[in-house]
Amino acid sequence: MRRRRFLELGAALAAVPAAASAAAQGSLATTGDRAAQAFDVDFIADGRPLAPGDYAQLLMRLADEGRIRADDYSNGGIVEELEERFAALLGQESAVFVPTGTLANHLAVRRLAGSRGRVLVPADSHLYCDSGDCAQRLSGLNLVPLGAGRPCYDVADLVQAVQRSGEGRVATPVGALVVETPVRRHLDRMVRDEELRAITQFARANDIRTHLDGARIFVQSAHTGTSPADYGRAFDTVYTSLWKCFNAPSGAVLAGAKRFTAGLFHERRMFGGSLPAAWPFAAVALHFVDTFLDEYGRALARSRTLFAALERRGGVRVEHLTDGTHIVRLHLGSLDPVRLRRALAVRGVRVPEGSDGIVLLRINPTLADAPADLETRFLEALAEAA
Template identity: 50%
Template structure:
């Protein structure tokens, strides 16, 4: 990869990476706090600015770590696919430009001629993709677990029985499960629940797909390796930008038979990008470090919560079956002013509601000490008192 090649993707990087004051360094092997760096409680990973993203690509290119792909095949893209197939406990994997396409192609191929697919009512595929699988692939999504994190095995059994008993016999082609569940504050479905449903599906000839966009976050909270989750399912997707800091991309993993010639289907949907190395190289750079980086981030977050919790105006709420989303309630405070004060200290929070904030823990918290961060929170609450 030559330096001049970066010119070709300069405008793309500028539009796909959102500017923010963070560095492209992972904390792995470089965990000394950097107090002047920005910390946010908004993202799943590090949100790299266009300059920081380009600087990292230049560094990787200078080190000879970027082998060009051709229409998303070969090169560093293939290296990424092999890495995540291993991490996800599958034989093979295929790069996809988006998670939406990864989920769509997975259930489309798994369902085959049995067009009914069971999904969570709260899932991304059911709510946030413009009915792509229904319109483009003729699938019939059956939502279960209304406004809940998960559905039960009993619900699955009822749907399977009802489907078979229709005047025109039909069959469930696939079951898709998302965990953590974004619309439920990234709450987790427990391993035993997943195992029970996938075991039932396998014994009844039903294929299964895991939407594991944030699966690596979940693994830290459950002490279950991503590969153990992946092994339960026929296919599994994980995002390359949520935790692994690429400006776009996803990996869809499964058996060799599933992945063989899948790039044709990817291209049919317009997803065969002429060059995907700019996404794959960055994700591969962070692939082996995220679990340790996030473990440290959660440990630092717990220390922060302990420190600020000594002030009666702060209350931290951990969610049942939660992952990296926590609730910070702040009493007797102008919440807007409190947020603005923290922003001046390079700490960014989401917009508040009536009582406080939702915080999302990510590795950016490792850039400062919990004690310093607690000091910022305590200074800001004094400035914002009412």
């Protein structure tokens, strides 16, 4: 990537008015809080919130260091480097960049199921609830939801579903199944390792292909000690997000065996997903991926110190969720959540809006290098919210 060409992009990004960033913060901006990137600690994002100017400066530095090679419609260059890196990290032979996780999940089940178009999915999964029935409407698949109200189905649910599929008047074998973990609609609770093993063992025994929606699988790895590669290689395919943990503006990686990814870029383009230039997404994700687990580990340790100080104060309670990962509930008791949010904002700490006396705090790498007086800032804000 030549510096002269990149200067034009950098100038355009840096020229985005500050007002646009503030407007994007919605109700946060209306309280007089600062834009997200101005906070010392952020309890809303999965990763590090970056403003347009932050992206421009980072990409400029990476370009000056010769670390960006342009791609051609999402093929080659630094995108190929990204695919190779994430394939290794996810325990698979090969990987393909796609612009969104929605498309990654769709392409996975489309290829895995093949002519056996029945796919078993968690009833509360992103693919079933938040993807506009894309697999059904665009690929003719039949998604069968299991385990409603729970983070995931169990093997007993699978046994029943497979029996029903095979014993109908017209046998309709199951082609694939999907597991999502951590589970967004269940506050990023994780499916336990032993449950994942039982599901994948059942699938192999019944000739069912498996896909892991691992948008935040690196977060789960930090909590369990099981590597992303060990999670990924247990499934036929695995997807992870590039923006949730690795701060890219957008993007995802879908990994699997070479026979799975061969020619997949054609289907990516058919669905409008072959971006003419994907190098900005790849460059940012590659910059952050190798430090995420270390930074998140330090952030997790720092959060324990903070939460212990809040508990000692009294009047509030920190609730760690069963099978939880990076989200905790802060119970405010009689404190005013609006006043607390504003008091923290002026002290450089960003938290989401509360509901029913509870604020959801999300642990992320901004805590890894939090200021030494973070506990003092919180305690002062709590006093103002009383």
